[in-house]
Amino acid sequence: SSYRLRDALHPLWQSEFSVSGGTRQSPINIQWRDSVYDPQLKPLKIHYDPDTCLYIWNNGYSFQVEFDDSTDKSVIMGGPLENHYRLKQFHFHWGAINEWGSEHMVDSKVFPAELHLVHWNPVKSTSFEEAIMENNGLVVIGVFLKLGAHHAGLQKLVDALPAVKHKDAIVEFDVFDPSCLVPSCPDYWTYDGSLTTPPLTESVTWIIKKTPIEVDQNQLEEFRMLLFTSAGQEEKRMVDNFRPLQPLMNRTVRSSFR
Ligand SMILES: NS(=O)(=O)c1ccc(NC(=O)NCCO)cc1
Numbered sequence: 001s002s003y004r005l006r007d008a009l010h011p012l013w014q015s016e017f018s019v020s021g022g023t024r025q026s027p028i029n030i031q032w033r034d035s036v037y038d039p040q041l042k043p044l045k046i047h048y049d050p051d052t053c054l055y056i057w058n059n060g061y062s063f064q065v066e067f068d069d070s071t072d073k074s075v076i077m078g079g080p081l082e083n084h085y086r087l088k089q090f091h092f093h094w095g096a097i098n099e100w101g102s103e104h105m106v107d108s109k110v111f112p113a114e115l116h117l118v119h120w121n122p123v124k125s126t127s128f129e130e131a132i133m134e135n136n137g138l139v140v141i142g143v144f145l146k147l148g149a150h151h152a153g154l155q156k157l158v159d160a161l162p163a164v165k166h167k168d169a170i171v172e173f174d175v176f177d178p179s180c181l182v183p184s185c186p187d188y189w190t191y192d193g194s195l196t197t198p199p200l201t202e203s204v205t206w207i208i209k210k211t212p213i214e215v216d217q218n219q220l221e222e223f224r225m226l227l228f229t230s231a232g233q234e235e236k237r238m239v240d241n242f243r244p245l246q247p248l249m250n251r252t253v254r255s256s257f258r
Pocket residue numbers: 116118129132140194195196197198199
């Protein structure tokens with residue numbers, strides 16, 4: 001199917017990014033019928049303060065919106081979590097065409113893009129960089145994007161993309177509430193995994209929302225206008241910045257819904 005093709009098309013993501021001996025790597029294909037309903041999973045609670053939004057930048061992998069994580073102003077709690085986690089940044093992964101782009105899949109269905117909201121545990125770690133190395137130091141909420149209606153909340157982000165076209169470009173981005181990018185449906189899957197780009201550390205509790213958000217064709221095409229390359233270099237479009245599927249190994253995916 002298309003994802004087999006896309007693996008073969010992307011040596012970049014094959015060779016460099018395989019950590020030896022990994023037992024809980026991400027992303028994975030979520031087989032809906034193999035997931036186990038866990039009645040002890042609570043609703044996820046999200047409280048983001050739009051004033052903690054700092055800037056948007058092109059880090060050479062994706063475009064990323066950074067937040068002030070020096071206080072507990074923007075946090076998530078509940079769900080599978082024992083305490084609260086602070087929002088650090090969010091970014092996306094997408095394809096060159098609508099037929100692929102997401103990192104996770106659901107019953108081998110792939111989406112054109114995937115949003116990652118990255119949080120860290122301030123109870124166990126004193127910084128994000130430290131939390132990356134901690135077991136369950138991080139929580140990433142994954143939200144699938146599907147082709148459909150225009151997303152008004154996303155458009156504010158999209159309008160800023162031309163200003164961060166090249167690697168290392170940065171532009172101030174104030175007052176944005178990323179909860180507008182999270183579907184209202186409370187249903188999610190959760191499993192223990194890893195970062196999907198180096199250092200690929202196995203420190204992530206993944207929370208994957210069941211319901212995608214809708215974005216329109218123009219918005220996806222704006223993502224694809226970004227560049228992997230710095231100003232002055234030969235231009236390489238920023239597309240297909242996803243990691244191939246990783247083996248489930250000895251893991252169970254839990255669902256918050258029947
Ligand atoms: N795609 S993902 O798994 O959500 C992810 C999130 C953060 C990172 N790394 C990161 O934010 N590093 C900042 C500097 O340490 C890598 C991958």
